[in-house]
Amino acid sequence: MKQFLFTCVLVAFAAFASGQSANDFQKLEWLVGKWIKVNTKPGRSGFERWESTNPGSMKGLGLTLNGSDTVFIERLQLLARDNAIYYVADVGENKTLTYFKLTSISNNGFTCEDPNHDFPRKIVYELAGKKLKVTTSGNGKSTDFFFEKE
Template sequence: MKIKFPLYVLAITTCIACNNSNTAEDTGSNATSRVSENKAKDFDWLLGNWQRTNDEQGKQTFETWARLNDSTYKSHGYTLVKKDTVWQEHVLLVKNNTDWYFKVSVQNESSSTDFKLTQKTDTSFQCENPLNDFPKTIGYNKSGEDLNAVISDGNTTIPYHFKKIK
């Protein structure tokens, strides 16, 4: 009897451990599936024409977002001083396999600077590129009718507040 009881306890413990292990794996794989199944429509809150409300005096900054397909968004941002364009950038928010990338191309540069999406909710996301000088992080969130963006390198943070242009 002394031998059977420890074997019985060992068998039960093993079964419980196996069930817990499978549950953890299922939870992990389901979470991964949910992330990889995200389509561009999950970023529809970006769509439209936006004007920055916290610009420097004499400047007007705009962003326009459009969805090209289920794995690509496109943005064009620019700043005007009077009627002259003094800055502009193009952004692609692109899904590459299971990861999303925020690819920024500024005027006079032939290649993009890529930021990997590291956090996402229904109305926000954050991207990172720790090798870039500035910024290292880019974040967007929608709050009511406002669109907010923040760029930062950990020391300097620049906020952008936008209102939708109707």
């Protein structure tokens, strides 16, 4: 009986200590698809498109267009690695990839942070039906982006 109890405690501790799991990553599946930006300036459009590449990995692309000209592009990933999930941004003006660690996750959103990045330091994705609000913040600034699923 003591051995059984010890084993249960050990398994529970291992699950707690392991950080985010495959089950946590599955909570992100709602993000798959194309999200059209709805709060753009006149003459501009934009979107984010996400696809599941394999268990524990998703690939995204964010574009902002002025007419037919691309004015902003970012390549994105959600990646399970080292018992954590990371939101990885590859933006042209940055020399290296930026890794934002997911600090909270639910069935309708997530928060990720990199306290050492200039801006943003925090990114929050919030799902409400077929609408998505993405908030980037840091250094006393905050910007909201609104999307609808195509």
